Amino acid sequence: MASYRDVAARIRSDVDAGLWPVDKPIPGIDRLRERYGVARETAHRAVKHLVAEGLLYSEGRRGTFIRPPAPAPIVARDRHVYRDALGYFFDRGAQDWRGVGAPAQEVGVPPADVAELLGVDQGDHVMIRDRAVGPPDATHPLxxxxSYLPMPLVGQLPVLGAAKTGPGGIYDRIEEHLDAPISWEETVSSRPANDHEQQQLRIGAGLPVLVVTRVSRVGSQVVEVNRTRMAADRFAVSYEVMRDETARWPREAERSE
Structure with a gap:
């Protein structure tokens, strides 16, 4: 008798062959059971396996869909900040991306590691700004x-808690207020996607998210911590490898000859 992995392989083959359209739900479990001649539970486990693998994604009662294939990668982040007429941006490949859905603002408690980066005590409240973005024609965010902002700064600059922060966004407002440039430091890591990220990014539990944690400073003052998450199979990090003084050319041994 076919195992769920056997059925998953057959479904994967049918998806690769273009049997079902990407923008329509695949057949339900009962139809899959009939198509592959297996028990309902076997078909169900096969679909769950492919959702976890990332080939499919579930939208609850709407059904299970084929995850569109992605160029590799959609966006390659480098180590530069750029600016255009709308303000600063960090991904040249995503320069024309815009908000998907309405942004949200609330006062809440940040994760412990974010509190440490902000220099606030664990349990202290901060301003939390959530934003989802994607290409201009995106139906869901990528x-x-x-953003996490310390409350003393928000008290001095209340616009940081507003739904609309004006041209250039919070970075322009902070630089105008403090009359000094922001500098940024980023750390890139990965972890399993949580339930919210799986739903919003339309990825299975088996796919990790790439997490870019950006610390914004004016002088020695941390003014914001930003945590950006994206499906790890659709993004890459690209940077120039610089020679340290210890790796200078010509090598020391050759210079002394």
Whole structure:
């Protein structure tokens, strides 16, 4: 008798062959059971396996869909900040991306590691700004970004808690207020996607998210911590490898000859 992995392989083959359209739900479990001649539970486990693998994604009662194939990668982040007429941006490949859905603002408690980066005590409240973005024609976001701002700064600059922060966004407002440039430091990591990220990014539990944690400073003052998450199979990090003084050319041994 076919195992769920056997059925998953057959479904994967049918998806690769273009049997079902990407923008329509695949057949339900009962139809899959009939098509592959297996028990309902076997068909169900096969679909769950492919959702976890990332080939499919579930939208609850709407059904299970084929995850569109992605160019490799959609966006390659490098180590530069750029600016255009709308303000600063960090991904040249995503320069024309815009908000998907309405942004959200609330006062809440940040994760412990974010509190440490902000220099606030664990349990202290901060301003939390959530934003989802994607290409101009996107029906769902490809990046989720959350900004955490210290409340003393928000008290001095209340616009940081507003739904609309004006041209250039919060970075322009902060630089105008403090009359100094922001500098940024980023750390890139990965972890399993949580339930919210799986739903918003339309990825299975088996796919990790790439997490870019950006610390914004004016001088020594941390003014924001931003955490951007994206499906790890659709993004890459690209940077120039610089020679340290210890790796200078010509090598020391050759210079002394």
């Amino acid at each position: 990046q989720l970004a959350t």
